[in-house]
Amino acid sequence: MSNTPWWRGAVIYQIYPRSFLDANGDGVGDLPGIIERLDYIAALGVDAIWVSPFFKSPMADFGYDIADYRDVDPLFGTLDDFDRLLAKAHALGLKVMIDQVLSHTSSEHDWFQESRQDRSNPKADWYVWVDPREDGTPPNNWMSLFGGVAWQWEPRRQQYYLHNFFAEQPDLNFHNPQVQNATLENVRYWLDRGVDGFRLDAINFCFHDRLLRDNPPKPVEKRVGRGFSPDNPYAYQYHYFNNTQPENLPFLEDLRALLDQYPGAVSLGEISSEDSLATTAEYTTDTRLHMGYSFELLVQDYSAAYIRETVSRLEVAMTEGWPCWAISNHDVERAVTRWGGHPADPRLARMLVAMLCSLRGSICLYQGEELGLGEADVPFEALQDPYGITFWPNFKGRDGCRTPLPWNDDPRAGFTTGTPWLPIPDAHRGVSVATQEKDPASVLSAFRAFLAWRKTQPVLLHGAISFLESAEPVLLFQRTLADEQLLLAFNLSGVSVRHALPAGLWQAVAIPGPDAGMTDGTELVLPAHSVFCGRRIG
The missing domain is CATH 3.20.20.80 (Glycosidases)
Incomplete structure (x- = not known):
């Protein structure tokens, strides 16, 4: 690697x-x-x-x-x-x-301060400026992510400018x-x-x-x-x-x-x-x-x-x-x-x-x-x-x-x-x-x-991932790199659960950090919010 x-x-x-x-x-x-x-x-x-x-x-x-x-x-x-x-x-x-x-x-950026002055300055087309409709309303129905319409009126140009976020965040015209x-x-x-x-x-x-x-x-x-x-x-x-x-x-x-x-x-x-x-x-x-x-x-x-x-x-x-x-x-x-x-x-x-x-x-x-x-x-x-x-x-x-x-x-x-x-x-x-x-x-x-x-597990850093079907609340997947395969099971709930162990022979791997799950050879036994990790040995 x-x-x-x-x-x-x-x-x-x-x-x-x-x-x-x-x-x-x-x-x-x-x-x-x-x-x-x-x-x-x-x-x-x-x-x-x-x-x-x-x-x-x-x-x-x-x-x-x-x-x-x-x-x-x-x-x-x-x-x-x-x-x-x-x-x-x-x-x-x-x-x-x-x-x-x-x-x-920002609306305080020098580019915008110049652009907003009139329709003929060197940066006049650096932002998204659009004429109003005949009734003075914005040119379309676009909305700002932060609520309200995505258009702000600029009296100096008699146009609207686009802001997908706050009005203080005018959108640049990347078509330019x-x-x-x-x-x-x-x-x-x-x-x-x-x-x-x-x-x-x-x-x-x-x-x-x-x-x-x-x-x-x-x-x-x-x-x-x-x-x-x-x-x-x-x-x-x-x-x-x-x-x-x-x-x-x-x-x-x-x-x-x-x-x-x-x-x-x-x-x-x-x-x-x-x-x-x-x-x-x-x-x-x-x-x-x-x-x-x-x-x-x-x-x-x-x-x-x-x-x-x-x-x-x-x-x-x-x-x-x-x-x-x-x-x-x-x-x-x-x-x-x-x-x-x-x-x-x-x-x-x-x-x-x-x-x-x-x-x-x-x-x-x-x-x-x-x-x-x-x-x-x-x-x-x-x-x-x-x-x-x-x-x-x-x-x-x-x-x-x-x-x-x-x-x-x-x-x-x-x-x-x-x-x-x-x-x-x-x-x-x-x-x-x-x-x-x-x-x-x-x-x-x-x-x-x-x-x-x-950092010591190349299979986690670079290996492929494949998910296995599992009953809630267990998330189950494998990571594979060359001839190494890890099985990982996560109990997403706050109560202990049991889950069938996938086919194959799995040797439990002690991973530091989370609470540990275990297996009796046929079932996974997963305490609340625990993790089981196993390495395939057959």
């Missing part, structure tokens, strides 16, 4: 800078805070970090609205701080991936080759600076339908999806025309050609479409993205049948690319709460890490998963996320998964000497890094032990 690219089978640790560690006491995490704790991250046994946006931004969407792609927002530090972060991470053997938000900018070139040059800037890759935010949103066709309505029973509920009008449509257009494919090929000029540089696309698995397979080929991940495992469904069907569908569809899986990130309720309720069950947390990291592909783990953190219940008066404020109380937004990481059990959890930008729950302080590092049975200890063991 010496020629295998570093990212195949890698574990990527997502850092949400605002909530990782605050080094200057202003209550918001920053790049110096990340630098201070890089040794902690390296000791987890991960291969890379993905740092969410730290670029200059008015923070309407907490950095996913970029005003300057080539500079660090003072809230997070300086370019020198980023260079120090990069150097220390590389010295520790960690690769560094950063977010690139290509489909839209100048926009594509400028975007690629921004990517090149960070490659030249030494980053190892990019997580590409909303990468299927770069192009819109040139004909501006209306999206068709979606039946009530199908109004579910990424991070929104049926009370969000975004769920009322099939989003066939405001994203995932065929013109995106040649652009991805240009992006890949750029990355290929930098040996080892990797792209990971975030993909959310009407059929995200099919789009992921289409986008991840030898000439497009290296990896893709979707929101299919960031949903409420936690059945063995759903996980088996989801992963199997992608395996069948993806003939060239490489999958990447995640069960938590900065946009969705934390997995231990989403799938296990309150309070967070450490047995579930240990099992989920083992389950996720046993799938074929690379893995994104979100800060706090190593501690088994549950979703925080942020009161309305403390909410920061405008998405949650708008849809309260039916949907509380994304603040509950973004609260600061607890480093110790002090009132500010060792995160800051100031006032944390979001409140830190008492339950989180009780499972802080300092507390768990003293406990060999903690989720943190189990996390480190499992990742260290996984």
Whole structure:
């Protein structure tokens, strides 16, 4: 496997800078805070970090609205701080991936400030500007993911501009080759600076339908999806025309050609479409993205049948690319709460890490998963996320998964000497890094032990996967590499179960981390949230 690219089978640790560690006491995490704790991250046994946006931004969407792609927002530090972060991470053997938000900018970006002035300036066609209908209404029925119509009126041009997200995030017009070139040059800037890759935010949103066709309505029973509920009008449509257009494919090929000029540089696309698995397979080929991940495992469904069907569908569809899986990130309720309720069950947390990291592909783990953190219940008066404020109380937004990481059990959890930008729950302080590092049975200890063991198992890093039929709540699959085969069984429930042992002779393998299942030779005996691993010997 010496020629295998570093990212195949890698574990990527997502850092949400605002909530990782605050080094200057202003209550918001920053790049110096990340630098201070890089040794902690390296000791987890991960291969890379993905740092969410730290670029200059008015923070309407907490950095996913970029005003300057080539500079660090003072809230997070300086370019020198980023260079120090990069150097220390590389010295520790960690690769560094950063977010690139290509489909839209901040409304405060210089490009947009020029574009909005009139219809004849040099950047007049850099954003999606459209005349109103005769009655003054928007040109079509497209909706914003964050609620309401996806069009904002600009009096200076007497036109609407498109925003698939917040109104402060105008969509770039990728049908304009100048926009594509400028975007690629921004990517090149960070490659030249030494980053190892990019997580590409909303990468299927770069192009819109040139004909501006209306999206068709979606039946009530199908109004579910990424991070929104049926009370969000975004769920009322099939989003066939405001994203995932065929013109995106040649652009991805240009992006890949750029990355290929930098040996080892990797792209990971975030993909959310009407059929995200099919789009992921289409986008991840030898000439497009290296990896893709979707929101299919960031949903409420936690059945063995759903996980088996989801992963199997992608395996069948993806003939060239490489999958990447995640069960938590900065946009969705934390997995231990989403799938296990309150309070967070450490047995579930240990099992989920083992389950996720046993799938074929690379893995994104979100800060706090190593501690088994549950979703925080942020009161309305403390909410920061405008998405949650708008849809309260039916949907509380994304603040509950973004609260600061607890480093110790002090009132500010060792995160800051100031006032944390979001409140830190008492339950989180009780499972802080300092507390768990003293406990060999903690989720943190189990996390480190499992990742260290996984590195010694080429079959988990590079082997094929095949699912076996199993009765709920047991997820059952095999990993195969050359003449080695592992059987893995996961009890997704909080009660003990028995399940038939698949045909063959299986020798139990002790895996550190999760609670262990066992076999009597004919049946699997799986305590609550446990894992059985067996190696085929006949």
